[in-house]
Amino acid sequence: xxLMAIIIINVLISFLFGSILLGFHRKIMARIQLRPGPPIxxxxxxxxxxxFKETAFPKTASMPFYLSIVCILCGIWIAAIIIGPVLKxxxxxxxxxxxxxxxxxxxxxxxSGSPYGKMSCVRAVFSASSELPLFAVxxxxxxxxxxxxxxxIINYQSIHGPLILKLPLVAIVLxxxxxxxxxxxxxxxxxxxxxxxxxxxxxxxxxxxxIMLSDSISWYMLSWMFLTIFFGNLSVLSYVVGMxxxxxxxxxxxxxxxxxxxxxxxxxxxxxxxxxLLGSLLLMFFVF
Amino acid sequence: MNEIIYLxxxxxxxxxxxxGLLFSYRQHGEPFVRSNINVPLLLMAILGWVLVVNTSxxxxxLFDTSIGFFLIAFVLGMRPxxxxxxxxxxxxxxxxxxxxxxxxx
Numbered sequence: 001x002x003l004m005a006i007i008i009i010n011v012l013i014s015f016l017f018g019s020i021l022l023g024f025h026r027k028i029m030a031r032i033q034l035r036p037g038p039p040i041x042x043x044x045x046x047x048x049x050x051x052f053k054e055t056a057f058p059k060t061a062s063m064p065f066y067l068s069i070v071c072i073l074c075g076i077w078i079a080a081i082i083i084g085p086v087l088k089x090x091x092x093x094x095x096x097x098x099x100x101x102x103x104x105x106x107x108x109x110x111x112s113g114s115p116y117g118k119m120s121c122v123r124a125v126f127s128a129s130s131e132l133p134l135f136a137v138x139x140x141x142x143x144x145x146x147x148x149x150x151x152x153i154i155n156y157q158s159i160h161g162p163l164i165l166k167l168p169l170v171a172i173v174l175x176x177x178x179x180x181x182x183x184x185x186x187x188x189x190x191x192x193x194x195x196x197x198x199x200x201x202x203x204x205x206x207x208x209x210x211i212m213l214s215d216s217i218s219w220y221m222l223s224w225m226f227l228t229i230f231f232g233n234l235s236v237l238s239y240v241v242g243m244x245x246x247x248x249x250x251x252x253x254x255x256x257x258x259x260x261x262x263x264x265x266x267x268x269x270x271x272x273x274x275x276x277l278l279g280s281l282l283l284m285f286f287v288f
Numbered sequence: 289m290n291e292i293i294y295l296x297x298x299x300x301x302x303x304x305x306x307x308g309l310l311f312s313y314r315q316h317g318e319p320f321v322r323s324n325i326n327v328p329l330l331l332m333a334i335l336g337w338v339l340v341v342n343t344s345x346x347x348x349x350l351f352d353t354s355i356g357f358f359l360i361a362f363v364l365g366m367r368p369x370x371x372x373x374x375x376x377x378x379x380x381x382x383x384x385x386x387x388x389x390x391x392x393x
Contacts, residue, residue: 009291016298036320036368041305236294 003086010081010218014224018216019044021223021247024067025182028251055205060113069108070203070210076100076147084221084228088151090286091138096226098135098263101218102128105190108211109199120198123189126262127180130187134177137170137273140280141229150228157232169283171230173276175246176269177220182250186257187265194259223247293350300354304361312366320369329371330365333378334362341382342389 021098023040030037057063083089102124109121142148144167145156157163164171180187191198202209220243227234227242234242260268336359341348345354363371363378 006291009295013291013295013298016295016302020298020301039305039309039365039368041302041309041365045306107367236290 005083007078007086010086011078013214014081014085014217014220016044016216017243018218018220019047019212020030021243022183022216022219024244025247025251025254028248029184029255032252032255043212043216047209047216050205050209050212051207053205055207058112058202060115061202062111062113065107065111067103067207069111070207073101073104073108073214074210074217076104077214077221080221081217082097083127084150085224088154089149091141091148091150091225091229095135095138099128099132102131105199108203109190112199112202114202116195116197116201117199119195120190123147123192123195123262124199126266127187127189127269130266130273131177131180133273134180134269134276135175135275137173137280138229140167140170140277140284142280142283153229154233157248162231167230167280167283169276169279173272174226174229176272177250178226178246179250180255180265180269181218181222182254184254184259185250186254187259187269191261192259296350296354297357300363301357304358305365307358308365308371309367310348311362312370316367316370320367323371325377326370329366330374330377332359333363333371333374334381336363337375337378337382338385341386353384 020040020043023038023043026043027037027040057066076097080094083093083097106121106124106128109117109119109124111117138148141153141163144163145153147153147156153163160166176187179185182188183191191200195201200208203211223243223246224239226246227239231238231242259265303367336356339352339356340360343352360375360378365371
């Protein structure tokens with residue numbers, strides 16, 4: 001099949017399935033809090049709704065920046081889909097995309113001119129200083145596998161077994177990274193409810209639709225990356241079950257944990273990254 | 289090629305959920321309070337789950353699995369609470385048929 005067609009189909013799958021997963025996540029949180037919760041299709045319906053609503057622009061917004069940053073947000077996650085599920089490219093590129101994502105989060109907050117957005121913009125810098133070290137544990141995967149290419153990592157696991165058994169601490173650290181990206185996360189300081197919706201506060205209509213589309217794609221992408229890195233070449237059914245389990249676990253944690261303040265969030269994430277990094281090195285050299 | 293089939297499955301699931309949600313809002317103005325089982329919905333859930341589980345996802349039976357996903361999503365996607373018991377019975381029934389067909393016979 002044509003590469004462009006494969007990319008479009010994969011982006012559509014990631015958007016549709018990602019929004020179902022986020023709806024499921026919301027349902028799990030509601031059930032734990034003894035609420036009926038919305039149907040799991042609700043997140044998808046919300047995303048669609050915003051595409052058809054009137055788009056208003058705040059007077060304080062820096063217009064070219066305000067518009068382009070949302071396009072870049074969408075673009076980087078589509079690029080992640082191309083590098084990940086489509087081409088099975090390098091993890092290092094995914095790390096770079098995540099770094100750009102943190103910059104985009106920062107700029108989305110500052111471009112609207114809203115005080116909540118600006119607060120979120122400052123917090124995005126804080127969270128970048130903790131989430132990027134979390135992602136940096138992929139260096140341990142390089143030490144174990146000898147390659148950053150996802151296809152090489154899959155091949156390695158088909159011979160030596162799943163990496164989660166060899167690098168459990170790295171798996172925990174990357175799970176914390178996924179957790180920090182999930183809605184209502186204890187580490188989600190950039191979208192904390194104390195600053196309304198953080199950098200999304202002043203994005204309405206079409207702009208919000210694109211942000212929700214990006215969120216769905218990014219959730220699918222991060223779940224896919226976690227499962228592929230630590231479990232190898234899975235069947236489609238295993239991917240579906242794995243992604244549902246990740247959504248369930250993050251929903252469970254988020255429903256029972258308050259959002260941490262920025263200092264606590266950053267320090268606990270950096271501590272986890274350090275423990276994961278040093279602990280994995282010790283495990284590699286003294287146990288396996 | 290497989291990606292198109294998975295996309296069709298997801299689309300039928302979404303279409304079923306939307307149809308189920310609209311149907312249940314038309315049928316029930318009130319929030320979920322009753323615990324009795326709706327027989328037509330129960331039949332839909334059983335048929336849907338049996339089609340999806342027993343035609344087996346990895347063999348890619350496009351038409352019947354798509355119908356199965358639509359029926360599952362129709363019952364599962366109704367107003368919160370409605371369709372809950374029907375879905376559980378549907379899952380149990382399909383697992384029972386799968387067990388008899390693949391493990392006992």
